[in-house]
Amino acid sequence: MSAPKELPKELEELQAPARPAEPRKKDESSMLDSLTLGHGLRLEDLVDREALGEVCRSFFALFGIPVRIYAQDGQLLADAVEDQAICRYVQGLREGRAACGATVSAVKGADPGALGEATHPCFTGAMYRIIGLDYDGKRLGRIILGPYLPNEVREVPRSLLRIDPGVDPDQAKALLPKMARVRPETVTRIAKHLQSVLDLILFSGHRALLTSQMHLASVRESYRELQERNQRLSDSFERLKELDRLKSNFLATVSHELRTPLTSILGYGEMLAEGIAGPLNAEQTEFVATIRDKGEQLLSLIKSLLDQSKLESGTLSLKMGDVAIGNVLKDVASTLMPACLRKGVELEVELPPYVPSMRGDAERLRQVFLNLAENAVKFTAAGGLVRLVVETEQSGTAPDDDVGFVLFATRPTAIVARVEDTGIGIPASERGRIFDAFYQVDGSSTREHGGTGLGLSIVKRIVEMHGGSIAVGANPALEGRVDRKSIPPGSRRTGFGSVFTVRFPLP
Ligand SMILES: Nc1ncnc2c1ncn2[C@@H]1O[C@H](COP(=O)(O)OP(=O)(O)O)[C@@H](O)[C@H]1O
Ligand SMILES: [Mg+2]
Structure with a gap:
């Protein structure tokens, strides 16, 4: 049994300010620093406090020794403690309370030093063990175990009896043994065990942190690349404009x-x-x-x-008026008739008995259908047929029963004009592009037909200026009976003919 130490010297030590933390060594861990984007590793970033608290509680439950875990900056991260009876008693005395406060703050500030372990005595004879929490060569915080009663303390130490004039030796004697009594080697073993459990937690925490930071970094990098690419794109776009x-x-x-x-x-x-x-x-x-x-x-x-x-500069203006689309088509047909006769292509106009007039620029609409019909004649071989058809779309259906009653009055909602031919056709893959300015299908084979590739682009824009739309497809009337002879060898043409459908919604 060793004699308890004298108080005054101890108190002096207890109240000495904590030594500042050692400067961190520069070693391979600086690589980790760069991975963690320049911030030093911090215990509170690496561990889940819940898990830390769980560990503390299970150690306390097992050994009865209070456990506290502090971050390097002194912040308490987790603990599992229970008031000791002797502590409560001492705190009830004036001098005792002051001495107790001093001990606690000295323990908190104590530095486990390079060895990673230090002990700190209390005037009650109890002990604290301060253990450095290191990870990857760096001090991240510390564990404080205690107070516990070292096995060898068998009597109430004099330091406790003298701490306050009001200390009752019998009370002290009755309360002190209630504290967990442990052998120093056992505390060392417990500390080692606790350290290795925390090491594991830190390791997995660090891995998760690195993974998420690498993920973040790569997201940031792709974002930056994307921004750069966007900038380049918008520069080229401006230049193209x-x-x-x-x-x-x-x-x-x-x-x-x-x-x-x-x-x-x-x-x-x-x-x-x-x-x-x-x-x-x-x-x-x-x-x-x-x-x-x-x-x-x-x-x-x-x-x-x-x-x-x-059209490109937006200066093309329409001279709007009421237009009878049937007349426009008849006019186009009579313009093209001589060419059709020369080529041996039949030309037909098919109109319903009544077509409502529409708002538009008659001259520009004539240009639209002349262009479409010229194309139709141009790309149809002798013996073929070109038809200019007008239909109206009605709102709702008008069931026309056997007796001939029309049950609902209907209202025309759109005028649809079609230019159909039985010519060489347009491959489906090209149908989206023929409306681009200067675009021609199979440049070489169309060369023999002349043209600039401007016609359809102008047609489409004029139709759209009228609030209409244009679509192209094969001629359904021809499916299955195609004259392959009229298709140039090696051409992608289908020979299925073409139908250009122009639709003008009516107000
Ligand atoms: N009725 C059609 N039948 C087959 N191909 C057509 C027809 N109309 C247009 N095309 C194709 O679309 C291209 C573009 O037509 P367009 O813009 O009028 O230009 P262009 O008539 O000056 O060649 C034509 O070169 C042709 O390849
Ligand atoms: Mg043309």
């Missing part, structure tokens, strides 16, 4: 400059053809006719280019 604007300006200027001299050429051609400059022989007449023909072609090309640039 600028180029597009330049191209439109160029188109407008060039077309305008071409148009003026071409008008003169056509005018003089006409005068020559009419014999104003003197009579022409047969060959001269033929040459002049060719000049006028090609001139007209060039003029329509220039008109398309001008339309295109007006």
Whole structure:
């Protein structure tokens, strides 16, 4: 049995301020620091407090020794403690309470040092064990075990009796033994065990933390990449818009400059053809006719280019009026009739008895259907059929029974005009693109048909300016009986013909 130490020296020690924590060693753990995005590892970030509390409680239940776990900055993270009878008694005395407070704060501030373990005595004869909580070479916090009564303390120490004038030796003697009595080696074993359990918890906590931080870092990285890519995309988009604007300006200027001299050429051609400059022989007449023909072609090309640039700059305006779409189609048919006769393509117009008129620009609508019908004739071989059809869509159904009663009055909701042909057709995969400016299917095979690829793009925009829509498909009337002979070898054409459907909703 060892004699209890003298109080004054002990108290002095107890009240000494805690030494500052040792500076952290620079070692391989700095790599971990960089993984944890520069922050030092902190106990409170690594562990789940619930789990920590659970560990403390189970140790307390097993050994009866109070357990507290502190973070490196002194924050209490978990504990399992019970008031000791002797402590309660001492706290009831004035001097005793002060001495007790001093001991507790000294224990809290005690540093386990490089060895990772320190003990701190209490004037009651009890002991505290302070154990460093290290992880990966770093001190993250500490465990405080105690107070417990070392096995060798068999009598009430003098330090306890002298702590307050009011200490009653009999009371002290009765209460002190109620504290858990343990051998120092046992405390060491308990501490080791506790440390290894916490090590495990820290390890899994660290792994979870790293995983989530790596996940975060990779999300951040992809976000950054995405932003960069977005920036590049929007830069290119701006540049493309600028180029597009330049191209439109160029188109407008060039077309305008071409148009003026071409008008003169056509005018003089006409005068020559009419014999104003003197009579022409047969060959001269033929040459002049060719000049006028090609001139007209060039003029329509220039008109398309001008339309295109007006559409792009948004300066194309419609002269709105009431339009009878049937008349527009009849007009288109009569314009194309000579060409159809020459080519041997049959041309039909089919109109219902009554078609409501629609609001629109008659000249632009004529342009739409002329373009569609010209395409139809162009891509249909001799012997084929081109039909211009108008239908109206009605609201609701009008069941027309055997007797011929119409049960519901209906109202036309849309005018639908179709341009159907029995020509070479458009592969389904191309149907989305033919409305793009300058796009032609199989550039090479259409070359023989001439054209610029502007027609449908203009058609679509004019239709849309009228609040309408346009769609294209194969000609259902032809499925299964296709004239493959008219399809160029190696072409992707179906030979199923085409149907362009233009739909104008009515107000
Ligand atoms: N009725 C049709 N039958 C087959 N192909 C067509 C038809 N109409 C249009 N196309 C295809 O769509 C392309 C684009 O038509 P369009 O814009 O009018 O240009 P272009 O007539 O000047 O070639 C045409 O080159 C052609 O390949
Ligand atoms: Mg065309």
